[in-house]
Amino acid sequence: MKLPSIKGFDEEAFNKYLKNTGWLMFGKVLSLIVGLFIARYLGPDLFGDLNFGLSLVAILAAVGSLGLDTFIIREIIKEPARKAEILGTSLWLRLVTNAAAIPIAMAIYNVSHKISRSPGEPLTIMVGLLALASFFKSFNVIDAYFQSQVQSKYVVQVQNICLILSAILKLLIIYWGLPLIYIVLALVFDGLILAIGLIIIYHKRGFSIFEWTFNADRARSLLKQSSPLILSAVMISIYMKIDVVMLKSVGSKAVGIYSAAANISEAWYFIPVAIVTSVFPALLNARKTDIDRYHKRLGNLYDLLVYICLPVGLFISFTADFIIHLLYSNKFEGAGAMLSIHIWSGIFVFLGSASSQYLIAEGYTKVAFYRTAAGAVVNIMLNIWLIPKYAGVGASISTLIACIVSTFFILFIPKTREQGKMMLKSLFLVTTFQKILKR
Known part of the structure; x- marks a missing residue:
């Protein structure tokens, strides 16, 4: 089966990605x-x-x-x-x-x-x-x-x-x-x-x-x-898992209900990693030969990831209660509200995964660490505030905000600010509308 051509990327690379994954x-x-x-x-x-x-x-x-x-x-x-x-x-x-x-x-x-x-x-x-x-x-x-x-x-x-x-x-x-x-x-x-x-x-x-x-x-x-990288890996784990650990103070049931929602929300997080990995060599090659093409391909990658996330986020937001009931029967009451919030973290995880490759390519490893640390700190602080009040819903909100902060932390660094602006344009479909208006 041939994968449809995606502008800015090598069709053969995507077909190879599809076969190997x-x-x-x-x-x-x-x-x-x-x-x-x-x-x-x-x-x-x-x-x-x-x-x-x-x-x-x-x-x-x-x-x-x-x-x-x-x-x-x-x-x-x-x-x-x-x-x-x-x-x-x-x-x-x-x-x-x-x-x-x-x-x-x-x-x-x-x-x-x-x-x-x-x-x-x-x-x-x-x-x-x-x-x-x-x-x-x-x-x-x-x-x-x-x-x-x-x-x-x-x-x-x-x-x-x-x-x-x-x-x-x-x-x-x-x-x-x-x-x-x-x-x-x-x-x-x-x-x-x-x-x-x-x-x-x-x-x-x-x-x-x-x-x-x-x-x-x-x-x-x-x-x-x-x-x-050890400290960076710990920060990533805290960033991704601390909500579940902190929810235990409310009780095992709260952890179970939240985990039921989070497991569905996170089930497809391997997709951006696979996509980004498949196109990373092409990005590096473009950086060596044509810097304008390199930035264009990064923009196309951000657009692609947003195109994948938005429909999924909208669909699950409106059907979260039905999905939870279908998959878990009536055992995990309240997980639907958590899923409808948590699913939106995915779009920032996707963009963060892509921009991390940019940071690696440019040698900005310290920025990569700082953004993860910022996400971890925000997640912990918000969990301390929101979990006692709203339990799993509070943890879902904390995770979403932490993902936003981590992804767009690069806006606060002068040398990476342009990448942050590119991601914002993709997120709000600015580049999509620009392409439509040019036709």
Whole structure:
């Protein structure tokens, strides 16, 4: 199937994107469907407990990744003969960090639970198990290797095989009526089989992880390079997950209802990443050869993302209650209002994803960090104010405003202001109307 031509972008690049991301989209849809079954089965209280644990662990997992992926790829491309040293050193750094994160996650939860006197039973064991599931993500260094060789299709295939096995297991847990802890154990199983799958596919390509070595000098070099990205990754995780963690003070049910809405709203966030990734090489090439064409392509990208978001946002805003009732029956009363607000965060996430590539291309990494930090701070401050008054609706409003602040933070920086203006023109369809009037 041919993808329709989009002005300003290479049709072949988009057709390649469509072909290479078919399995990725299948995996995302499958995860969404299984997630809906789990939410309906657990109900808002237990579903809230599960999402609270996942969000708390996700913030710590941002530290565990050590921001190494980009540097692993770069180092392997630069020194292919030192592949075993680079991968081995990266793996050991992650294993040690993620292992330490397990007791830390449990301790943080225990302290916060006692201080806040959150309602409900302690979730210490669940948090520890979810941190263990995150521990197995240390083996994602193998994914970074395949990315460096432009062979990500092997990883996507492994991921989807694991997703299918995981889906079967979780559906059986639901069918047998087993308690929440078994779903948590299934998530640990997810991490384990994905790690095993990555090791198997790596060995099938004729390599062996037993050849990997640890080098202390390499470790220091990698950590020195990635240290700014660790803090940035933590800020991104706080920015995306802190609302769920802070909602726990209101109760598990509030977390569950909000998570039901947020999971639907965020289900398609992989789309802008895939689109932006597919056109990024063309943008970089244009920047080298024709700066005017480079800016034009950026504008076209912003327009495209707005064209995707606006119809979806309008449709879901008017049908949010019906969608929640259809997917969750009457178990998540009030999630419709949250969804109708939260869905509009997507348009700013899309624009933020595209403008982040611009910041990377121009070397404005500090600006990228500052914008994320601004979003995180705004989200926390608004949550402190709005969650006690409006619970999940307050968290939805906080997330939307934080996304707006983060995306358009670049307006306040003189060297990036023009990009902010371009995004505003796309957002308010100014460039669209200009193109119509020129015809």
